[in-house]
Amino acid sequence: MTPERGGVPRTGVDALYHLRLFVSGASDLSARAIDDITLLCDEHLDAAYRLTVVDIHDDPAAALGSRVHVAPTLVRLQPLPVRRIVGDLSDTDRILAMLLVADAETSRSPGR
Amino acid sequence: MTTPSDGLARLSEAEDTLRAISAGEVDAFVVSDDAVGHKVFTLETADRPYRMFVENMRDGAATVSPAGLILYANRGLAELLSCARETIVGAPLTRFLAPNADLGLAKIRGTSGLGATVELDLMDADARRIPVQLGSSPLMVDGDHLLCVTFTDLRTHNAKDREIVRLSRAQARRMVELQSAQSALTEQATHDALTGLPNRALLVERINREVSRRRHSNRLFAVLFVDLDRFKQVNDTHGHATGDATLRRVAGRLVGALRPMDTVARIGGDEFVVLAPEVDSQLHAVDIGTRLLCELARGSDVDDGDGVAASIGISVSGEAHATAEWLLHEADTAMYEAKSLGGRRVAVFDAALGRLVQERSAARKALRSALDDHRIIAHYQPIVDLASGRIAGFEALARMVGRDGVITPPAAFIPAAEDSGLVVPLGAQMLHNAVDDACSWMRPSTDRQLNIAVNLSPRQFESGDLPELIGAELDRSGMSPNRLHLELTETAVMELRPDLLDQLTRIAATGVQIGLDDFGTGYASLTHLRRLPLTFVKIDRSFVRGLGADDEDEDERIVAAVIDLAANLGLRSIAEGVETIDQLRRLRELRCGEAQGYLFARPMAPVAVPTAIQCLSEPRV
Numbered sequence: 001m002t003p004e005r006g007g008v009p010r011t012g013v014d015a016l017y018h019l020r021l022f023v024s025g026a027s028d029l030s031a032r033a034i035d036d037i038t039l040l041c042d043e044h045l046d047a048a049y050r051l052t053v054v055d056i057h058d059d060p061a062a063a064l065g066s067r068v069h070v071a072p073t074l075v076r077l078q079p080l081p082v083r084r085i086v087g088d089l090s091d092t093d094r095i096l097a098m099l100l101v102a103d104a105e106t107s108r109s110p111g112r
Numbered sequence: 113m114t115t116p117s118d119g120l121a122r123l124s125e126a127e128d129t130l131r132a133i134s135a136g137e138v139d140a141f142v143v144s145d146d147a148v149g150h151k152v153f154t155l156e157t158a159d160r161p162y163r164m165f166v167e168n169m170r171d172g173a174a175t176v177s178p179a180g181l182i183l184y185a186n187r188g189l190a191e192l193l194s195c196a197r198e199t200i201v202g203a204p205l206t207r208f209l210a211p212n213a214d215l216g217l218a219k220i221r222g223t224s225g226l227g228a229t230v231e232l233d234l235m236d237a238d239a240r241r242i243p244v245q246l247g248s249s250p251l252m253v254d255g256d257h258l259l260c261v262t263f264t265d266l267r268t269h270n271a272k273d274r275e276i277v278r279l280s281r282a283q284a285r286r287m288v289e290l291q292s293a294q295s296a297l298t299e300q301a302t303h304d305a306l307t308g309l310p311n312r313a314l315l316v317e318r319i320n321r322e323v324s325r326r327r328h329s330n331r332l333f334a335v336l337f338v339d340l341d342r343f344k345q346v347n348d349t350h351g352h353a354t355g356d357a358t359l360r361r362v363a364g365r366l367v368g369a370l371r372p373m374d375t376v377a378r379i380g381g382d383e384f385v386v387l388a389p390e391v392d393s394q395l396h397a398v399d400i401g402t403r404l405l406c407e408l409a410r411g412s413d414v415d416d417g418d419g420v421a422a423s424i425g426i427s428v429s430g431e432a433h434a435t436a437e438w439l440l441h442e443a444d445t446a447m448y449e450a451k452s453l454g455g456r457r458v459a460v461f462d463a464a465l466g467r468l469v470q471e472r473s474a475a476r477k478a479l480r481s482a483l484d485d486h487r488i489i490a491h492y493q494p495i496v497d498l499a500s501g502r503i504a505g506f507e508a509l510a511r512m513v514g515r516d517g518v519i520t521p522p523a524a525f526i527p528a529a530e531d532s533g534l535v536v537p538l539g540a541q542m543l544h545n546a547v548d549d550a551c552s553w554m555r556p557s558t559d560r561q562l563n564i565a566v567n568l569s570p571r572q573f574e575s576g577d578l579p580e581l582i583g584a585e586l587d588r589s590g591m592s593p594n595r596l597h598l599e600l601t602e603t604a605v606m607e608l609r610p611d612l613l614d615q616l617t618r619i620a621a622t623g624v625q626i627g628l629d630d631f632g633t634g635y636a637s638l639t640h641l642r643r644l645p646l647t648f649v650k651i652d653r654s655f656v657r658g659l660g661a662d663d664e665d666e667d668e669r670i671v672a673a674v675i676d677l678a679a680n681l682g683l684r685s686i687a688e689g690v691e692t693i694d695q696l697r698r699l700r701e702l703r704c705g706e707a708q709g710y711l712f713a714r715p716m717a718p719v720a721v722p723t724a725i726q727c728l729s730e731p732r733v
Contacts, residue, residue: 024140024152056142060150063142067299070129071140080364082308084125087132 017041017049017099018078022056022063024071029088030055033072036089044096172244172263175251180204183258192244192263195237205261210235234263243267304378306356307363315377315385319436322389326429334397334428336386337443338366338404341421341455343382348611362408362420369407370400385440394460397426401458409456423450424458445469452531475528479512482525483537487513490545491715494724495565495686495708498700503725505563505597507708508546509715510538535569540581542566547589547596549718553725562725565597567629570604576611579618586622593623599650601629605640613643620645627686632674641681649678651704653689660694668698675702 021037023030034053041049056063056071066075068084076083076099085098132138141153166173172189174182185200193200193208200208210233229248233241243266251260302314310318322333340346340362347355359382366376366384375387386404391397401424409419425447427439442461449468450459459465482488492506512520529535543566550564572578586593598619605612605628620626627648628641632655641649651674658667671687678685687699690709699707713724 027139029137029139056140057152060142060144060152064144064150069142070133070138071142072138078364078368080308080360080367081121083121084128086125086129087135087137 016079017045017076019049019099020052020054020066020075020077022054022066022068022071022073022075025055025057029072033074033089036092037074037095040089040092040095044092045099171265174200174205174261174263176205176259176261178257178259180206189263192242192265193234193236208234208236210241231266307360307378309363309367309384310375310377312377312379315375315379315387316436316440318375318387319439322387322429323434323436323439331389332391332393332397332429334386334388334391334400334426335439335443336388336397336401336404337425337427337440337447338384338386338408339423339425339447339451340382341423341451345609348609358420362422365407366404369404385443391428394426394428397428398458398460401426405456405458421456423447423455425450425461426458427461442466448531472528472531475525476532476534479525479528479532479534479538482512482514483534483541485515486541487515488538488541488545489513489718490542490549491717492549492721493708493715494713495563495706496712497706498696498704503562504706505565505595506550506721507565507599507715508542508549508567510542510567530569530571533571535571536575539567539569539572543582543585547585547591549721550595551589551591553721561592561595563595563597563625565599565627567599568604570600570612573612573615576615579615579622582619582624583622586624594625597625597627597648599627599629602631602633605644617645627683630688632670638677641677641683646681646683648684648686648705649674650686650688651675653709656687656689656695656699656709657691659698660692671699671704672702675704679703 019037019041021033023033037051041051054062056068063069063071063073066077066082066084068075070086072087072089074085074089074095076085083098085095089095129138143151143153167186169186170188172192173186174189175184177183182200182203182205185197187197190197190200229245231243231245234244236242245264245266247262247264249260251258302311303309304311319335325331326333340358343355343358346358359378362382362384363376363378366386370376370386370388373389375389377385377387379385386400388397388400391400405422405424408422411419425443425445427442427446429439446459446461446465449465450457453459489511490508491511492508494503495505495507496502497504510522510526512522512525514520526535529538546564546566550562554562568578582596582598585591586596600616616626625647626644627646627650628644629650630652631649633652651671655667655670655674659671675685684705687695687704687707688709690696690699690707690711692711695709696707696711716724
């Protein structure tokens with residue numbers, strides 16, 4: 001699998017969006033998910049992202065560690081909070097809305 | 113602890129997962145199993161993993177044509193029958209059944225439903241009977257009705273049920289639900305709900321792992337304790353939602369600025385700890401700390417945030433016997449040192465800091481026992497009205513009486529009191545003493561009204577009930593509120609916190625007078641002077657010292673300006689530290705209202721006060 005994609009090589013400090021896509025081998029759904037997210041990132045996230053693709057057959061522990069139980073699942077690691085988007089990634093508007101959301105609803109938590 | 117919104121996020125993720133499964137958008141499932149480790153299940157659509165799975169399962173599996181010929185056999189079936197796969201594929205299934213088995217097979221064929229099972233005996237290459245459980249289900253491939261058959265060896269099969277080999281969507285759903293719930297529990301136990309960072313328990317575990325690794329190598333590691341400066345104010349001023357957003361932003365920036373091997377944990381309200389497993393030296397650890405401070409401090413339109421100031425304390429692994437708790441304690445101590453030096457800095461724990469901490473802790477202990485035994489008393493220094501020359505009142509000054517009767521001046525215990533928060537009960541005791549003493553002096557001659565000034569620490573405002581406490585003291589003693597004067601240092605009001613302003617306003621509304629102590633030494637702005645409900649300022653002794661001396665022009669100009677400023681704002685001015693006749697004369701010329709200092713009297717024990725009131729009418733001018 002491609003270890004990392006992004007417009008230019010970026011460090012974790014600068015990349016605004018750190019995404020990890022969990023797929024299952026070379027299945028149709030996996031291939032489609034990789035295509036979809038790469039296109040979406042290139043077109044809408046400018047160069048400010050880092051995308052890693054992980055095959056859950058190769059590294060099931062990594063999937064479970066990210067609380068991912070099914071593939072394909074896209075995980076937004078940065079910015080926090082971590083978000084998971086399961087299944088089809090072809091609806092660009094919906095995916096973008098979920099990736100870019102300012103997390104207003106989670107800001108309401110009482111914390112401490 | 114899970115916050116409601118965190119729970120909501122989980123729930124919506126679970127819903128999203130179930131929706132995706134139902135819509136056929138998902139083709140694989142990861143399952144964690146204590147016995148066999150992590151396992152991946154795939155739906156039929158994802159061909160490769162499915163085949164691998166069937167191929168590698170321990171049970172025998174075969175597909176059988178409508179005519180009863182075996183079209184496919186997996187490795188498990190070949191092993192079960194002790195013969196090569198080539199001899200199985202293409203042969204009729206009946207060849208491998210024991211003579212009595214036909215009946216069972218007929219029963220299977222008669223069942224149209226899924227998952228029909230029957231127990232029968234297989235016959236292996238050496239004609240040995242092998243008891244198996246045979247499961248079958250119809251399979252439609254390219255229009256052909258095939259039979260999918262599995263063979264479970266009953267000789268090795270124990271009571272434990274075999275795991276599911278094929279997943280229906282319904283099963284997949286249930287599995288996902290169970291797994292989500294389980295891992296959510298694990299996550300909750302080891303991670304902080306607000307930021308998703310590891311919590312204290314996980315951090316301690318990781319530090320301890322580093323500690324035990326260190327026993328086998330000379331590698332150094334560092335623990336950095338990061339505490340936001342004045343975070344409580346963010347919460348108080350802007351609300352918890354803003355506070356929470358700030359904490360998340362801090363978490364993101366810390367993670368972003370560190371190496372993948374480093375751990376960032378949130379262990380308390382605004383307390384973060386970084387575990388840096390491989391550092392070259394103490395200097396390296398300080399570099400990391402400095403980098404984190406810069407990263408936190410920068411403004412950014414990226415995460416929509418202002419910079420955040422923090423204090424960082426560092427402890428570098430050194431002693432072989434250090435434990436996680438000990439390292440955290442050292443880093444915490446160093447962090448407090450950074451904070452007490454003004455914040456926005458990094459401090460490293462070392463032996464000298466350790467000694468200092470021990471001294472402070474001894475001072476705290478002494479102070480605590482003095483408070484318990486009521487060995488904190490007030491001494492009083494007269495404040496003289498410069499126009500009449502008579503005593504206007506007294507300032508109460510704290511003294512600690514040792515068990516041996518030796519009296520300790522405040523410089524020796526006030527810093528410890530401020531650090532530890534003991535200044536709150538200390539302040540309350542001082543107020544109580546001063547009010548009692550003042551009432552006893554005024555009783556004999558009611559025509560003589562004396563003011564009593566008591567110092568306040570900013571920490572006394574933290575609980576929010578100071579106005580009530582003061583009100584209760586006044587009620588109890590019957591003292592007239594305008595006789596009570598409270599003194600605040602300039603630094604205490606430097607940042608005009610709304611809660612502090614609110615409490616001061618409530619106190620002032622009762623008639624109690626409030627003034628600024630050590631005026632001129634801090635940075636209180638003129639705006640503060642106008643917004644605070646003040647009635648007096650005290651001119652710091654450092655300016656008064658230069659009065660009357662020929663070469664201290666500047667001090668004189670400052671004192672003159674302060675008195676003018678105070679007068680223009682309608683405030684009385686009181687000069688502190690008056691020691692010479694020249695100073696007194698100059699203050700009178702500058703129309704300063706009141707003064708105190710050794711020239712009039714040193715602070716005295718309460719018993720000496722009534723005599724002083726009678727004797728001290730006019731200083732020896």
